[in-house]
Amino acid sequence: MVNMNLDLGSSLHGVKKFFKNISRPSSAVGVDIGSQSIKVVELVRKKDKLVLSNYAYAKTDESLIKIGAPGVLSDMAGKVLSKTLEVSKIKTKEVNVAVPSFSSLVTIFEIPRMPEKEINQAIRVEAPKYIPVRLSDVVYGWKIIDDTVGAKGKEGEQERKSNKKIVEPKMSDRMKVLVVAIMREISNKYEKVLGDSGISVSSLEIDSFSLARSLLNRESECALILDIGHKVTNLIVGVNKNILVNRTIDVAGDSVTSVMGKSLGVDRKRAEQLKMDKGLQGAVNNGEAILLPILGAITKEVSRTMEVLREDYNGLEIQKIILSGGSSKLIGLREFIEQESGVTTVIADPLVNFEYPSKLSADLKEQGPNLATAIGLAMLGLED
Numbered sequence: 001m002v003n004m005n006l007d008l009g010s011s012l013h014g015v016k017k018f019f020k021n022i023s024r025p026s027s028a029v030g031v032d033i034g035s036q037s038i039k040v041v042e043l044v045r046k047k048d049k050l051v052l053s054n055y056a057y058a059k060t061d062e063s064l065i066k067i068g069a070p071g072v073l074s075d076m077a078g079k080v081l082s083k084t085l086e087v088s089k090i091k092t093k094e095v096n097v098a099v100p101s102f103s104s105l106v107t108i109f110e111i112p113r114m115p116e117k118e119i120n121q122a123i124r125v126e127a128p129k130y131i132p133v134r135l136s137d138v139v140y141g142w143k144i145i146d147d148t149v150g151a152k153g154k155e156g157e158q159e160r161k162s163n164k165k166i167v168e169p170k171m172s173d174r175m176k177v178l179v180v181a182i183m184r185e186i187s188n189k190y191e192k193v194l195g196d197s198g199i200s201v202s203s204l205e206i207d208s209f210s211l212a213r214s215l216l217n218r219e220s221e222c223a224l225i226l227d228i229g230h231k232v233t234n235l236i237v238g239v240n241k242n243i244l245v246n247r248t249i250d251v252a253g254d255s256v257t258s259v260m261g262k263s264l265g266v267d268r269k270r271a272e273q274l275k276m277d278k279g280l281q282g283a284v285n286n287g288e289a290i291l292l293p294i295l296g297a298i299t300k301e302v303s304r305t306m307e308v309l310r311e312d313y314n315g316l317e318i319q320k321i322i323l324s325g326g327s328s329k330l331i332g333l334r335e336f337i338e339q340e341s342g343v344t345t346v347i348a349d350p351l352v353n354f355e356y357p358s359k360l361s362a363d364l365k366e367q368g369p370n371l372a373t374a375i376g377l378a379m380l381g382l383e384d
């Protein structure tokens with residue numbers, strides 16, 4: 001059993017690094033295992049720049065992530081990953097891996113204000129009220145949420161953005177703490193399945209933290225990442241490196257294909273093709289927009305998230321929605337979400353911070369929104 005450092009006090013890590021190289025690493029590999037595909041990204045540090053030197057995308061017929069299965073990860077994942085690394089000529093055997101948000105618990109609760117050294121103990125006392133399993137069965141970590149987030153409504157927001165103090169902060173006698181936990185069974189399974197294929201796990205973190213690292217690091221405004229994959233949609237609200245809300249729903253690209261197939265009376269293959277070629281325009285039957293219930297489930301979750309945010313953070317509003325994941329490419333989706341939510345909506349561009357070889361350029365641009373999680377994981381591997 002490797003040594004786990006659980007203290008998130010100074011970092012944004014989900015479930016923290018198992019160990020850390022003493023020397024500054026010059027390259028790192030991030031691995032995002034999804035229900036339909038594996039995405040791998042290799043980042044290399046070259047002087048002051050980070051270069052995306054290589055990446056791989058492997059689509060799988062059989063799901064490598066299974067909701068409800070013991071440990072979540074399929075036994076085949078190690079072999080598929082090892083083959084993917086081999087084919088793409090990525091030589092490293094040490095990777096940074098994400099576990100899906102639905103298999104973990106991200107919760108925020110309040111504790112009385114106290115010195116940092118006492119927080120560990122306070123969390124041990126409070127956490128069982130919010131985490132529905134024994135603490136000994138989970139790997140967990142915590143982070144204090146900045147006091148400035150939503151502290152004074154709109155004035156606080158302005159203050160946070162401009163870095164100027166507009167109003168003297170009135171320290172509340174309570175503070176918000178973010179606690180993340182994953183079942184030991186799951187972290188052990190990832191280590192075992194990948195270890196059996198000769199791959200070692202340098203860090204394991206919850207995918208929302210990887211996404212936040214790659215997409216929100218430069219955001220000063222409160223943003224919502226809507227990561228729409230194959231089986232699940234992940235909603236992450238972040239501001240200034242704080243994750244404030246993380247919810248998942250099991251509606252995503254797979255549901256879109258199924259509904260199109262059934263409503264239009266075509267087989268799955270044809271439905272998938274129509275989805276790719278025409279997007280929302282291909283999803284009309286007798287003038288009726290057949291995807292409305294599915295997309296409605298997503299926009300309803302967005303509204304709910306906005307409400308939670310207003311309630312818990314003093315009227316804090318989402319300024320921007322960032323779409324990532326394979327289904328973010330669904331034609332017409334960005335416009336639909338923007339219209340329904342009333343919030344500026346963009347497709348994620350996690351490549352903006354990196355240089356990459358020109359031969360990868362065209363393909364990478366296409367894959368960009370798909371790679372946000374893997375990029376965030378590779379960035380984690382390069383952090384000091």
Ligand SMILES: Nc1ncnc2c1ncn2[C@@H]1O[C@H](COP(=O)(O)OP(=O)(O)OP(=O)(O)O)[C@@H](O)[C@H]1O
Nearest residue numbers: 034035036037229230231232253325326327329330
């Ligand atoms: N151009 C496109 N238009 C519409 N949908 C697309 C397009 N390209 C890919 N998709 C859909 O994206 C989904 C795959 O996305 P992604 O690779 O993010 O999923 P995953 O990470 O494997 O799954 P999950 O995160 O749900 O476990 C599939 O449902 C696929 O049909």
Ligand SMILES: [Mg+2]
Nearest residue numbers: 034035229325
């Ligand atoms: Mg995914």
